[in-house]
Amino acid sequence: MFPQTRLRRLRMHPRLRDLVRETRLAPSDFILPLFVRTGSNQRIPIRSMPGQFQLSVDQLPAEIQEIESLGIPAIILFGIPDHKDARGTGAYSDDGIVQQALRTIKETGSQTLLMADVCLCEFTDHGHCGVINESAGRPDVDNDATLPLLVKEAVSVARAGADLIAPSGMMDGMIQALRSGLDEAQLTHVPIMSYAAKYASGFYGPFREAAESAPQFGDRRSYQMDPANGAEALREVALDVAEGADMLMVKPALSYLDVIRRVKDAHPEVPLAAYNVSGEYAMLKAAAANGWIDEQRVTLEILTSIRRAGADMILTYHAKEACRWLNG
Template sequence: MGDFFRGRRLRRTAALRELVRENVVCAADLIMPYFVVETDEPAFRKEIGAMPGQFQLSLQELEKQVEAAVAKGLRAVILFGIPKVKDYKGSEAYNKDGIVQQAVRLLKKRWPALVVVTDVCLCEYTDHGHCGLVRQGDTSGEVHNDPTLSLLTKAAVSHAEAGADIVAPSDMMDGRVQAIRAGLDANGFSHIPVMSYAVKYASSFYGPFREAAESTPQFGDRKTYQMDPANSREAMREAAADVDEDADFLIVKPAGPYLDIIRQVRDNFDLPVVAYQVSGEYSMIRAAGINGWINEEAVIMESLLGMKRAGCDLIITYFTEELLAKGLVR
């Protein structure tokens, strides 16, 4: 009976399974997103209805939240800002004393070794909710690409001036990596990496995020600049363009439904690949866990392992704090 494969030999005990495990999720792989609000209420802390366990936070509450997470091993964060005032050109995105800029200064002062990534986009700051410039009063849905680039560059430079370690443009405007790289270099920030949302789909999985970031488009949609979910070859063109424009990381967003894209990006490019497990992915797992339909911890870990197996190096996930607090990663 020795004429067939005995794969079970290496699965016999937990120790053996761990010994031959091909992929592991580590604390150093994870980036925790935070939503920071410009508010006159120092203790402002509002749970996001569509994302149980996630919050909009004032600066004071952000500091408390990060303090607890750092104590459990948090290594990196990505910040999204919600300003008091929005306008058609997203002025608060590049205000040197804007909410994200304040948050960066706060976190880097308290924890210099914490890696602070900033989302660079206009959607949280515009009164129309689009990621690029729309002419004032225009409700046609046309987002103007080239005029947006200078505003994104101003935002990225302001984040670097505040102390950000990495800037992450998520807008999907053509040429934004090149523009931001040139702006950073020209202002003495050639050492600051660009983590590009290189492959960002026009996904239905973003719904809860738009509640969290208060960034729902007031007219039209984002399909003229975010990618068609049906396309994969296009993803390679987008990633190649960002590599040519000197991106330092490539993000694929969403993650779970696009594991094939993560694998293609990994196989075609040598840069670090980042999977973004987006709000809808989080909310579905959380809702099923709350209702007792799944073993939530096991499903979280399985979902992240799938991303690592597909080829990503880093994962942006709203489960980061929880995984650290429960000792599920180390």
């Protein structure tokens, strides 16, 4: 007890603070999302996400070289096709934009881990994550009709060079269908990182501009999770683990730190990712642009809090800047 016990003693020297630090942040913790589009010599700024771009495939080798130089171990690809239709056929075309990107990066000999988001929303003309069924009186995503298309997409991107697939559609039975489909295609070595607890969040707005994937009607609340629910996330996660998920994800991160902690406590044996999403990124950028916050300090504080909550890795648009700051 005080005065014998003084916790400030361990805070008095910067090197001592380093030695007793409980949570550490490193470039190896980050996964950088990239948006790839058709065309050539394209590097289109994303208005709502300063510092982020839509890139054409020919821009990827230089981008990957920079990513590797910073020590970022992995990227996740999102595609913007030149044609969309009701069934999202561009997602599982062997010449689709993500497939082209994967092959181009592999041809460079890069050792960067290539992740491919597996969902139809970027490829459908209606912007939803699956096949639409209107027979119930109101249009909604047909869960079971969507699963075979997601399997086709997963197999296609894996054959094109994806080292890992990350299904984000929140369809029931999705992980079981994908694991079976990959195994039947002799792709048993390809792991699945499930967006196991993905919330129907207002923080996705800038992403929908970046990926050109906003729903043309309704919203995604019939398949993404209610932000008010925590216990339900544990049910979603447990089902995905049972169905064969190799890794888990909570999305978004910042407003769901409690969910990250609960998931990690429930499944400490399964690697856990958290997605520091576009709206979280945009808020910091806007506040920093107005001089309201110290961008470096607040960004690293937020990323550290995500790791402290239990995430083993973080998908973040801050990855490049964070690496430069950490590498000092």
